[in-house]
Amino acid sequence: MIRLRELRGFTLLCVLALLLVAVTLPAQDAAPPSAASIVKASSYVSLDRVPRGREFQVAVVANIAGGFHMNSHKPSDAYLIATTLTPQLPAGITLVDSIYPAGRLEKFAFSPKEPLDVYTGSVTLRLKLSAQSAAQLGSVTIPMILRYQACNQTTCLPPVKVPVSAQLQVAEAGAASHPVHAEIFSGK
Numbered sequence: 001m002i003r004l005r006e007l008r009g010f011t012l013l014c015v016l017a018l019l020l021v022a023v024t025l026p027a028q029d030a031a032p033p034s035a036a037s038i039v040k041a042s043s044y045v046s047l048d049r050v051p052r053g054r055e056f057q058v059a060v061v062a063n064i065a066g067g068f069h070m071n072s073h074k075p076s077d078a079y080l081i082a083t084t085l086t087p088q089l090p091a092g093i094t095l096v097d098s099i100y101p102a103g104r105l106e107k108f109a110f111s112p113k114e115p116l117d118v119y120t121g122s123v124t125l126r127l128k129l130s131a132q133s134a135a136q137l138g139s140v141t142i143p144m145i146l147r148y149q150a151c152n153q154t155t156c157l158p159p160v161k162v163p164v165s166a167q168l169q170v171a172e173a174g175a176a177s178h179p180v181h182a183e184i185f186s187g188k
Contacts, residue, residue: 035157038065038150041164044181049169050131051177055096058166059126059184060085060146062119069118070148072103073125076117081149081159085125088143092135092170096128109153124184135170142166 039062046057062083064070071080089095101123105115125146142165149159171177179185 033065033157035150035160036162038068038157039063039070039146039148039162041146041162043144043164043166044184045166045168046179046181046185047168047177048180049171049175049177050135051171051175052092052131052133052135052137052173054173054177055128055130056168057126057128057185058087058142058144058168059124059181060144060164060166061122061124061184062146062148063122064120064150068150068152069106069108069116069120070150072117072119073100074103074117076105076114080116081147083119083123083125083148084146085127085164086145086147087127087129088145089129090136090140090142092132093140093142094130094132096130099126099128101125108151126185131170133173137170137172140168140170142168 041063042061044059044061046059047054050056062070070083073083075082083100085098085100087095101119103117103119106118106120107113107115127144129142144164144166146162146164147159148162150157
């Protein structure tokens with residue numbers, strides 16, 4: 001009986017010691033972050049309400065996590081994944097133009113001789129749209145897909161397609177509307 005208690009006590013001590021070692025060891029291979037978590041995207045509409053027959057803009061501001069970048073819309077090499085914003089336009093809303101800012105040329109450990117054209121920090125992608133006479137009145141959602149490949153100094157994560165949407169209010173032709181979000185849409 002005493003031997004059985006001693007054996008149980010010894011077994012319990014071994015289990016506790018193993019747990020202590022497992023908890024105190026540093027993680028050897030921490031999982032890389034998910035590519036979709038690297039960029040936080042927010043959408044904005046340039047008018048408080050959009051009258052039928054009027055052009056307006058939608059902007060997607062992509063905030064890129066520190067230490068990461070994504071290729072610009074016009075990457076340096078053909079094999080690199082371009083950043084794109086693709087709208088899925090509802091009936092009565094048409095695309096006039098897509099506006100992508102220029103990237104910045106930067107060198108990275110994996111491309112020390114050739115700088116790459118990339119976006120870092122925060123980047124604003126814009127769509128010029130038009131509300132046609134057949135646009136649905138009231139609240140309208142414009143779904144979009146932001147496609148990018150996030151990389152850091154040594155590694156590129158798999159490309160991802162992140163859904164983003166913009167909400168707007170469509171009004172009758174000639175209705176009053178006012179610009180909003182001047183900090184995003186001003187001057188361009």
